[in-house]
Amino acid sequence: MITKSNGHLPEKSATQLPKCPTGIQGLDEITGGGLPRGRPTLVCGGAGCGKTLLAAEFLVRGAVQFDEPGVLMAFEETVKELTANVASLGFDLGGLARRKMIVIDYVHVERSEVQASGDYDLEGLFVRLGYAIDSIGAKRVVLDTLEVLFASLPNEAILRSELRRLFRWLKDKGVTAVITAERGRESLTRHGLEEYVSDCVILLDHRVNDQIATRHLRVVKYRGAMHGTNEFPFLIGEEGISVLPITSLSLNHKVSDERIATGIPRLDAMLGGKGFFRGSSILLTGTSGTGKTIVAANFAQAAARRGERVLYFSFEESPDQIIRNMHSIGLRLAPLVKRGLLRFHSARPSLYGLEMHLATMFREINTFKPHVVIIDPITSLMDSGTDSEGKGMVTRLIDHLKGGQVTSLFTSLTQGGHAPQQSESAMSSLMDAWVLLQDFEGNGERNRVLYVLKARGMAHSNQIREFLISDRGIDVVDAYIGVSGVLTGSARVAQGALEKAAVLAGQQEAAQLQREVERKRGALDRKINSLRADHKMEAMELRRIAEQVGTSTLMLTTERTASGILRQADAKSVVHPRARPRMEKENK
Template sequence: MPNTIKRKITLKLNKLQKCLTGIKGFDEITEGGLPKNRTTLISGGAGSGKTLFGIDFLINGAINYKEHGVFMSFEETADELFKDVASLNLDLKVLVSQKKIVLEHVVLERKDIQEKDFNLEGLLIRLEHAIESVNAKRVVLDSIESLFAGITDNGILRLEIKRLFGWLKEKQVTAIVTGEPGQDSYTHHGMEQYISDCIILLDNRVDEEVSVRRIRVVKYRGSNHGTNEYPFVIDDDGLSVIPITSAGLNQPGTAKRVSTGISSLDKLFKGVGYTKGSTILASGTAGTGKTSLAAAFAIETCKRGERCLFLSYEESAGQLIQNMKSIGFNFEPLIKKGLLKIASTRPTFVGLEKHLLDLYKTIDGFKPKSVVIDPLTSLIGEGSPREVRSMITRMIDVLKTQGITGFFTSLVSSTAQNDTSGEIGVSSLIDTWIVVRELEEKVGKKRIRGLYIVKSRGTGHSSDVHKLILSDDGISLEPMEADSTSTPDPKKKVGSGIAKKSKKINKST
């Protein structure tokens, strides 16, 4: 047998086995979950989600992987744990009654944790009985600080922790122990971090009055893993690290096209409309018709019998429905048929990651073929420019990986010096970019709306400025007469599309 094949077989045999946690996103950053039949330390301050991580791990194991579990608590009783997860969609009480999870509350007396009388035998016997009673494959100890609180001698402490971790390994269980970070260490004792095979750090911080949760894999023996800090949220379904990072540039290309919902706008794309599964951005100042363009696209999606999700960050569903009636767009029949779903929320209500998680869940449940987000710029104040851009990049990734056509609107300040995609600056991530602006006719000094296409990757398109008309019958575009308009402020530049008024058909690639 060649040496290369021998090496490959040896590597395969020696590859670390992993235990899937079932926690959304976490198994991806750890490339398969926690180290199987080994001990993981979950470190974090008060309210960071340590206990919930452990409970989630056990519940997912019992429901999804047919692995029963034991939760041994040194601080909370079973009733207190039931109350902790009562507001979440976690069936802890049911699983305990079905004997798939065992809850053990250990009351530690002062004499039990004194250094001279310290003995783990009684605890190990109780833990062994709990494991055998349900043939458990997963164990959570919450928290290790309480168990070793009375030991001050580092030598004894290290031996006892090593003894506990070794015992758990002998029992062939995947174990989690929780701890609180101390000064310059991941636990108060500082010994567990050296003996643990894996260390997960949870953090709940407040940045500019916004609470943000982060998770980081500090250590993982024998395995590759993501080393960055990753945002996570706790919602009705437990803990979710979603999305973890950008999905990457691996989306397949397509030649399929979908209508814009406006026949005269389709003609500007050589009559074929937007690329299916691409991203479209309509940017402009207030009142220029960005939401109306998005509404036309949403209705056209529904006309094809496909579902469309409309996320509104500025108007309630009722306001949006009423406002769109003024240009002949009736959302109500489409909503009743289940083809259109309008979700309205204030951007300040939750953090960026919660917005993104809600989008994931809604897409997963509703299965839309198109998603409208109006406007993206409402998210600016909910994080730093880097965080906002990262969130939008991941948002675009999730749409593209599922072949969903995304339509975004972006509000541009009326004092902007150039036609940009707004304060977010995501035009480079967009496949088709449409700019709508308020212009002023030279004759009569009447203000009108103008529209032109900045780019459309892979599609021939006109770069001429067209008059955008909103009426009772919907939306239409008309060619602009040469030298008939000027910008409201001569100090502002409208952009190359208006200044040059090129009549050529461009192809962007």
């Protein structure tokens, strides 16, 4: 049955069959553009799978979105019932019928009224269908549970050949038809309709797993086209059916180089100084009480203060409780909520199944168009489904967010006693960055540390940092890493004090030494000064002596001259005038 073994969704190519878009969210992606145009498609499944709804949505969307009128031939429900049933999904069949976009023909064959009496054909059905198609120029036809005919008309052999003729006739008419059929025990349909409708077969299924029901859709067969063959969960929501492909179309979403701050400067510093990449998925794991919500709220506040819209999904606390608790550590979230920048969405994980949660989240995301999405915590949400479902859900969520370049932060509660790396193996590979919060126990106290386990595309710190939660918010400090391991809390403080004392002692010693040297230098200076004074005095003494000598010599000469004159020694007087100037000079 399965023609392609890979679950990847095909890309559109020009050579494909012409397709008829259903307009049903997700189904066109799986089928690569819609149902085969101009051919019948069989939709089969058990009771309550949503066959009629899928068929009706195909018609309504065709009429509303693609301007293709349609005929609904109902074998099970009356026009009134049908209209009422699909009205709950916002489809206005009555209005469309009035606008000649849809014709509903209720075919009723009461078994008790009918008796066989020979050969017959289904020309009556053909005529009615043809008449309905021609009356509005229908391009789409739905035959809702044609198999009812098997119960109400005799002679199965005739009926089979007539149905074969009907499908041939529908193809010739060129209408895209959807035929619904009840699922058989061993075959796809109870009466083997798949034998006749062989172009496209879609199987719907409704399973209950762990008390939670999930609908699945699978394209069993699609002749002449690639298609996703996996089972895809689908939902019947307020806006009709939405099929949620587990894998995104492809891994080719645009990435941003922009970095956004976390609201904790030291954490930004650890992440290459700038914070996380925009549009990345961030995992924040830790045991209970390690401060995951606080870090998440910090991130939310920082983003909202930048003017970005933040959507906060909380699965454990009510919005008011978060706001109150965060207020106690200095985060003011209430004004941001008031300004419409921050929106909380709280729901208990057990409220409904995983798929419904996902659909609700998608709807919230699509309407609020946030820049940042916080899911706190993702683990409690994943607990409401099986492991593979949970992982599939996270994958789809991340794909969806990344497609819109929405930064996502997931907090994850690790069970005590487990290695955190192990318990998150399901999710961690999907995440671009992973910050681990941990408790360090010792010295009779618990202290919180934080480290960046991985951060794709950036040089991040490999160090463990301690973070303190005070009424002013989060403060990340260096943990003391010494010979005895990582010291946190009071041990770190004690170690700090020790270091401080040592430094102080060193400082004091140095100061003393300095004083000593200075004192010595002062003494030397004083010595130098006294010596210099001595030196000066010696010089003065020297001059005084020289002066004395000069005066006495002069006096001696003058005295001699005077005595010579007195003695009237004429011979020597001739000589003296020459010597006099020399003596005067000396005196001066």
